[in-house]
Amino acid sequence: MSTASADPVLQIRDLRVRTNGPRPLNIIDGVDLDVALDETVALVGESGSGKSMAARSVLKLLPCNLSVTAEQLTVAGIDAQRADDAALHRLRGDTVGMVFQDPMANFNPVLTVGEQVVEPMRIRERMSKRAAQRLAAEALGHVGITRPEERALEYPHQFSGGMLQRAMIAMALINRPRLVVADEPTTALDATLQVKIVELLRTVQAEVGAGVLLITHDLGLVAELADRAVVMYGGRVLESGPVAELFVQPAHPYTRALLESRPEQGRDVQAIPGEPATPATRPTGCVFHPRCQLRDGRERCESTMPTLLTLSETRTSACHYVEEMLDPARSALSGSEALLETAAAKRVVEGVAVRVDHVSKEFVSTSFWSSHRKVVTKAVDDVTFEVPRGKTLGLVGESGSGKSTLGRLMIGLLQPDCGQITVFDEQGAPITDRDELRRTIQWVHQDPYGSLNPKMTVGRLIDEVLNRYGLHAGRREERCAELLTQMGLPASTAQRYPHQLSGGQRQRVSIARALAVEPSILVLDEPLSALDVSIQAQVINLLRSLRESLGLSYVLISHDLNVVRAVCDRVAVMCKGELVEFGEAEQIYQQPQHPYTQTLLAAMLSTSRVRRDTSTVH
Amino acid sequence: MARFVLTRLLSLVPVLAIVALITFAILNFTPGDPAVAILGIDATPEQREALREELGLNRPLIEQFLAWAGGLLTLDFGSSIYLDIPVSEALLRHLEPTLLLATYSLAVAILVGVPVGVLSGVRRGGTIDRLVMGATVLINGIPNFFLGILAIMLFAVTLGLLPSGGYVSPTEDFIGHAQCMMLPSLVLGISLTSFARIIRSSVLDVMSSEFVETAYAKGLNRPQVVRRHVLRNAAIPSVTVIGIAFGNLLGGAVVTEYVFNLQGIGQLLVESIARRDYPVIQAGVLLSAFLFVLVTLVVDIICAYLDPRVRYGR
Structure with missing residues (x-):
């Protein structure tokens, strides 16, 4: 398990990535990384830490305005820096398989899933169409897709996100690679699926003996899957070591802060104060010192850049005061579960914000050549519940369970086939006016990449909404700045375009835009799934404080049961379009009645499990 | 379907x-x-x-x-007031040059515009890209008729290679037909190559999508990525634009028809308007509308073929 282990499949020494141009910015600043054939290494950090870039630079998959240098960059014995184009293409398809974050965007919409899954193999060796189809079906079946023969012939838009991610893993594994690079592979998946994928990746590692480089911000996933973790921040490695040791006793304040900001069952999450360092705003000395809890005003952190100290054969840390971190008195990570439970008990139901009354919605699709073959999907099937005012309702279920459709019905983007959805204003009267309805109930989209028009600045995006409803006439710019500050973004963000922002910043812009019209109800469709843990915590805290100060009601659509537990008062569990369970959050988490809820909860990934396991060993 | x-x-x-x-x-x-x-x-x-x-x-x-x-x-369009023949006969006689001119110039535009657009999109910022973008701006800036007159002066008057105008039906004399259609088709076709720009920007759009990155990560080289992943996606918006351009041509490229003295629909309509030949104008406009809608239908069918999301009505 050590770095010196026998069969290194990836060796990186002193990797540096900088932008080209007259004033180059260092994005990655001297990173060392090793992955052995039989191990899984997690690269952990917030967005902007350079973890994705470090992994992509291995295959030279970076945009051409970045230059990569390294003392050593070896993949399975091949020097990637000196490889010619042909060798590089072979390296990419055969030796290294990649799994990306967003499966929807990573599949070509006009080719069938099967074609794309076998493509890495088909470009290497000739095979008949039928053989390719059989192979695709086999590969899809292997990753747990039912009816793989039929599904291989379908197109990406006919798949749910979870299934596509499985297909992407099948695609990465088709050539039996020696190294699998997985960039946030489970971020878009359900809890139940996450377990399957994790198991799948493990099996592969055992079967093929592939090394796995896992890039993630999900510490639960790290705990579940990785042998070693390398924590990156601001383009540098701050700490590395075996997961079991690192999670129990982090040797760097940043690792500790990351662990504490994880939305854990019942515990109040602690956000890391401040913004992650970007290449342009990287501080002198220790990159983490402006946000560090341990620093305590000491000058050395600001003036001197700490070197990566070797603590033991397997552990390193780049902190001047690492001995304080390892002091046994500090090491217990605090939990404050009681706080949330009492807070939940105090809340009383006052009014109803939205009533969903026996609502059903079907989707009918027809085949290309004949209209006779009709496929009817019952997305939402006779669902009834109420969203209490000033409360948060969690809408939980696997992908394809109809939870997003239900959200769309609530905001009026879709019309129900039968049944009725009523939205009430603050006085408790039902709203009938369409404009008024749109203003009262707002939507935060799952994908902060697709939901912001790339051709408009953030300022214009928000201004557009204000203008539409004639709000804050004459001082719209100030209102926009106000909103951005409220979201924890600098007011200057208004001048920037969405592509200049990180995923977390974009999601906050989406929330700002939704709140611009001062709605009383927010429907949040997987608002956190694309965000880092520390940002997740910030957004959760933000949503909480907004609910208190603005008296908002939330409908939170999510598959992340930890997040739901940390935020929601009520939980509605959806399965195949039906509402299988509805009730107080704590009650459902303590005593799930429906078997489906029980499976979901059992599948929940948690770092606490690992922590408990390892502490008994020590 | x-x-x-x-x-x-x-x-x-x-x-x-x-x-x-x-x-x-x-x-x-x-x-x-x-x-x-x-x-x-x-x-x-x-x-x-x-x-x-x-x-x-x-x-x-x-x-x-x-x-x-x-x-x-009953498909009876009446008789022309001026020409003293049934309107349908007048239209049919003038439809042939227009249809063929539109088809040929579309072919020229596709043969030139598509490869040029794809190439400059794939090699964005390169020499070809800059040359092509400059050239399309220039061509767009020159009015059609001026280009036509230049072509006539060079090929017909100075070099004497091709006739300066007129129309010969391909059924009568194919060589003559090819000769007299050569110049107008090239002129009209080249003025349409501006859709190289549209193709270029569609290609650029697709090139920056994540599935193209995935394709590279799968080990495809650039020609493979372009052929397998970029072209079909980039074709979807381009087909619509090309289709509309073709639909417009079917209504008659009036100026080109005049410059090359092709007795097409456009010319017939303009003259009929001057003569207040109501039946011909009415039927001519109807015919243009009919052809236009027909073309958009074909475009939609092609799009449905190219894009499974359209086909399955998501």
């Missing part, structure tokens, strides 16, 4: 009905008198009155419209 085509064909009926009503109304409410146009300004009022009587122009408008619309249902 069959149902899709059928519904689209049925939707032609209201479109054409509205076009018919509007052209009829506009024509009859604009000043001008066919009797004056035919007899000249020297004719006496009695003569004009007699002609109007003969052509049925003194009947109430409603009656005129109903009579015309009734004829339409």
